[in-house]
Amino acid sequence: MTDGLTVRKWSYWRNTPAEKPQDLILLLCGCGGNAGDILPFAPMLAEEMKGHPFVAIAPDGFLPSVEKADGYQWFDIENNYHPDLFAKPAGKLTAKERRMFGNMAEGLFKASETLNLFLDYCQERFGVSDARTSVVGWSQGGMTALDTALSRRKKIKKVVSISGGLIPPFSDVLRERKVSAPEVVLIHGTKDDVVSFKAAKQTEALLRGANVPVRLIRRDGMSHGRGEWAAAFWAANAKDVAAELLEEKNIGRILRLRRTGNER
Numbered sequence: 001m002t003d004g005l006t007v008r009k010w011s012y013w014r015n016t017p018a019e020k021p022q023d024l025i026l027l028l029c030g031c032g033g034n035a036g037d038i039l040p041f042a043p044m045l046a047e048e049m050k051g052h053p054f055v056a057i058a059p060d061g062f063l064p065s066v067e068k069a070d071g072y073q074w075f076d077i078e079n080n081y082h083p084d085l086f087a088k089p090a091g092k093l094t095a096k097e098r099r100m101f102g103n104m105a106e107g108l109f110k111a112s113e114t115l116n117l118f119l120d121y122c123q124e125r126f127g128v129s130d131a132r133t134s135v136v137g138w139s140q141g142g143m144t145a146l147d148t149a150l151s152r153r154k155k156i157k158k159v160v161s162i163s164g165g166l167i168p169p170f171s172d173v174l175r176e177r178k179v180s181a182p183e184v185v186l187i188h189g190t191k192d193d194v195v196s197f198k199a200a201k202q203t204e205a206l207l208r209g210a211n212v213p214v215r216l217i218r219r220d221g222m223s224h225g226r227g228e229w230a231a232a233f234w235a236a237n238a239k240d241v242a243a244e245l246l247e248e249k250n251i252g253r254i255l256r257l258r259r260t261g262n263e264r
Contacts, residue, residue: 005027005114010059011035012122015046023057023157024128026119027150028141030200032067034060038138044234048242055126062111074144075107086199090168094173104139105167112148119148130154134203134245138162138225139195146184146203150212160241162187165199166206184214185244187237189222196249 014021021165025045029038035058042056061072085093093101124131133156137145139163142164149159184207188200200216207214217240225233 005110007059007062007114007118009035010118011039012055012057013039013042014053014055015042015049015163016051016053019053021053021126021128022132023052023054024049024122024126024133025054025056025245026115026122026133026135026145027056027058028074028115028135028137028148029058029061029072030137030139030141031061031073032065033073033141034070034072038141038214041136041234041238044238045245049246052246054245055128057122061116061203062114063107072139074111074229075104077104077107077140080104083194083196086165086168086202087196089202093168098186101167107145108147108167109151112151113143114125115144115148116152119152132157134158134160135166136160136162136241137164139164143167149182149184150180152180152182158183158185158244160185160187160244161203162237162241163189163192163195165195165203167205168202181210181212184212185238185240186214186216187219188216189219189233191221192224194224194226209246 025042025102025260027040027041029035039056039058045056054190061074063073063076065071065073066078079148080103085097085100088097098123119133123129130152135145135149135156137143137160139162142161143166145159146161148168149156161184165186165188188197204214219236222233222236223229
């Protein structure tokens with residue numbers, strides 16, 4: 001669609017096929033994953049959303065990944081990444097680290113541009129507006145979800161980044177590129193050893209500084225969501241994401257999270 005990037009394969013899932021979807025949810029997988037890895041999250045959301053009609057759409061990433069034969073990445077993160085990068089404040093990055101982030105950001109911007117064109121197509125196909133569209137991503141997909149939503153011409157309903165974050169140094173770029181200010185929800189584990197929890201805190205601060213409404217849900221003791229943590233990780237996130245995507249305000253839930261220290 002742009003600069004050689006194209007959506008080669010995508011899938012969708014509807015919880016109420018006989019009804020027109022009220023909401024569209026774009027699901028973005030992590031690096032090394034594909035549409036088939038993230039789409040099973042949709043039925044988990046449906047269980048929590050109590051029959052609210054929606055369509056979930058999951059495309060494959062744009063670039064191949066070395067992790068597995070049918071794995072993809074949204075931009076080249078595999079050659080430009082180390083977990084310590086996100087553990088540092090932007091001001092303490094070395095020149096080499098800033099170049100690594102710069103390479104990722106350049107690829108991210110191209111990916112977001114293509115995804116926004118794809119999102120236009122999906123909205124037209126399913127008859128859903130930006131006001132009823134949300135973007136949810138995990139890990140690299142969470143990074144991509146944030147930029148896709150922030151760079152979109154019209155404000156979408158919500159963007160949820162799970163175990164992701166903005167790529168620093170991003171503050172100047174954010175001010176220059178931000179066209180809309182959707183509500184942002186960050187969900188991140190404090191024991192994440194792939195994308196540091198510090199990335200979520202830095203992202204929260206950057207978004208607040210740019211007057212973007214943002215809320216961080218802190219998952220004490222949770223890791224990145226792979227291996228033995230996977231089942232509990234996705235079950236917990238399904239509850240949180242579904243609650244965020246429904247418009248009703250659950251004040252009791254918010255107060256409970258604050259008392260238990262899971263939200264800051």
